[in-house]
Amino acid sequence: MFKVNKLTDYAMVLLLEMARGSTVRSTQHVSDRTGIPLPTVAKIMKSLGKAGLVQSQRGAGGGYALGRRPIEITVADVIQAVEGPIALTACAETSDEHCSIEAVCPVQGKWNRVNRAVRAALTEVTLADMAEDIPTFGPAPRAKEEPRAATALLAPVK
Amino acid sequence: MFKVNKLTDYAMVLLLEMARGSTVRSTQHVSDRTGIPLPTVAKIMKSLGKAGLVQSQRGAGGGYALGRRPIEITVADVIQAVEGPIALTACAETSDEHCSIEAVCPVQGKWNRVNRAVRAALTEVTLADMAEDIPTFGPAPRAKEEPRAATALLAPVK
DNA sequence: GCAAAGCGGACTAAAACAGTCCTGTTTACG
DNA sequence: CGTAAACAGGACTGTTTTAGTCCGCTTTGC
Numbered sequence: 356m357f358k359v360n361k362l363t364d365y366a367m368v369l370l371l372e373m374a375r376g377s378t379v380r381s382t383q384h385v386s387d388r389t390g391i392p393l394p395t396v397a398k399i400m401k402s403l404g405k406a407g408l409v410q411s412q413r414g415a416g417g418g419y420a421l422g423r424r425p426i427e428i429t430v431a432d433v434i435q436a437v438e439g440p441i442a443l444t445a446c447a448e449t450s451d452e453h454c455s456i457e458a459v460c461p462v463q464g465k466w467n468r469v470n471r472a473v474r475a476a477l478t479e480v481t482l483a484d485m486a487e488d489i490p491t492f493g494p495a496p497r498a499k500e501e502p503r504a505a506t507a508l509l510a511p512v513k
Numbered sequence: 514m515f516k517v518n519k520l521t522d523y524a525m526v527l528l529l530e531m532a533r534g535s536t537v538r539s540t541q542h543v544s545d546r547t548g549i550p551l552p553t554v555a556k557i558m559k560s561l562g563k564a565g566l567v568q569s570q571r572g573a574g575g576g577y578a579l580g581r582r583p584i585e586i587t588v589a590d591v592i593q594a595v596e597g598p599i600a601l602t603a604c605a606e607t608s609d610e611h612c613s614i615e616a617v618c619p620v621q622g623k624w625n626r627v628n629r630a631v632r633a634a635l636t637e638v639t640l641a642d643m644a645e646d647i648p649t650f651g652p653a654p655r656a657k658e659e660p661r662a663a664t665a666l667l668a669p670v671k
Numbered sequence: 672g673c674a675a676a677g678c679g680g681a682c683t684a685a686a687a688c689a690g691t692c693c694t695g696t697t698t699a700c701g
Numbered sequence: 702c703g704t705a706a707a708c709a710g711g712a713c714t715g716t717t718t719t720a721g722t723c724c725g726c727t728t729t730g731c
Contacts, residue, residue, distance in 0.1 A: 356597045359515065361689070364602055381707065394691050401709070414698025415706040430627050439514045444522055465643045469588050472634035479630055485623045519720070539676065552722050559678070572729025573675040 363437045365391055366399050367485065370433065373409065374425045374486050381418035399437065406436030425486055431477035441477065443470050521595045523549050524557050525643065528591065531567065532583045532644050539576035557595065564594030583644055589635035599635065601628050 372388050373380065382400055386393040400419055403409045408428055409419045421428070435441060444466045530546050531538065540558055544551040558577055561567045566586055567577045579586070593599060602624045 356603075357517065357592050357599045357601070358603065359601050383707085392690075395689075397708080398690080404708085411708060412698090413696075413706095413708045415704095416699060417697085417707050419708090434515050441515045443515075443517045445514075445516065465645075468642070469635065469638050472637055473631055476630035476634045477627065480627050484626070487623075541676085550721075553720075555677080556721080562677090569677060570729090571675095571677045571727075573673095574730060575676050575728085577677090 359434055360438050362395075362399055362402075363434055365395065366403060366433050366437050367430075367482075369396060369399060370403070370408065370421070370425075370428065370482055371486055373419065373421050374482055377420055379412050379416075379418040379420045384418065402437050403433075406432065408432060408436050425483035426481050428482040429478045430480045430485075431474055433482075434477060441470070441474050443473060517592055518596050520553075520557055521592050523553065524561060524591050524595050525588075525640075527554060527557060528561070528566065528579070528583075528586065528640055529644055531577065531579050532640055535578055537570050537574075537576040537578045542576065560595050561591075564590065566590060566594050583641035584639050586640040587636045588638045588643075589632055591640075592635060599628070599632050601631060 368389055368391065369385060372385055382393060382396045385391075385400075386396045389396070391399075400409060400411070404411050404419070404422075407422045410422045411417065411419050431441060526547055526549065527543060530543055540551060540554045543549075543558075544554045547554070549557075558567060558569070561580075562569050562577070565580045568580045569575065569577050589599060
């Protein structure tokens, strides 16, 4: 199945939680709120931080806040932050990889049109769009409970 | 990296080769022409056959031909034939899978918009588009040589 | 009847992914 | 100025997915 990583899905949930305010929140807090395990939240936050999607504040009382406004964060941004470049085939424009027969490749560049179309589609939708009609994440959970992931924590596959 | 399967890429190469004529060709022949290993060609052809993208002729002298005109075969068709439904997240519209917290899922349905946009982008481009400016696949190779895959047979990853 | 060619499915090796953990650095605060 | 909170970076591991192969069966032309 043509799909995004589970971590990308988690990332969207985390960003949605972050979008609920502009205050700095610790990974611990976000983990509690979303049910996503602490180490996993930390890992994803690092990726999001490198991409500038979230800003970090180190030290005691530190944590993360959104790096820019929800309307300025696209689905494409999130995917790229977590998974790397969006390149449907390995030797596409945005990829650093190269096809061993690039010089004579009969389909050279043909995928780029598809790539651009997909990137455009993913750039259309922003975090703000995803957050619509989700004014709250539900009452703040205080104890451990099921992750409030988007599609995360699937029923056992198949 | 957000990408399609290697097999999907191979499939495109196979279809492109098939698009060069309407005659029935054996997997052996197509394997020789493209450099993709015989068992792999066979496997992909089975998937394409089930999806109706190619038609098969069993028995001696049999083989495969395109199931419909190149302009009627989209990239989305190929991806779906090889990888299954295009559903960026597991619990999306076209997926049979279900999220364990579907009833209360805060992002329920939000991904569908993204899904539809991506599907539309992938439906825009047809085999005929990909085949443009590739009148021949080069002189018919008669001995083993490098696969003439699109992006297949990459340089060692990374 | 025999050989060519596709069909269906099982199996294996390799790669990618998800998840965890550890060690170091930065910062608030008593 | 010492301690604890919190992020940074990266190594490591078990699991899942993917790619590739193989085998026995069926269909069909000659």
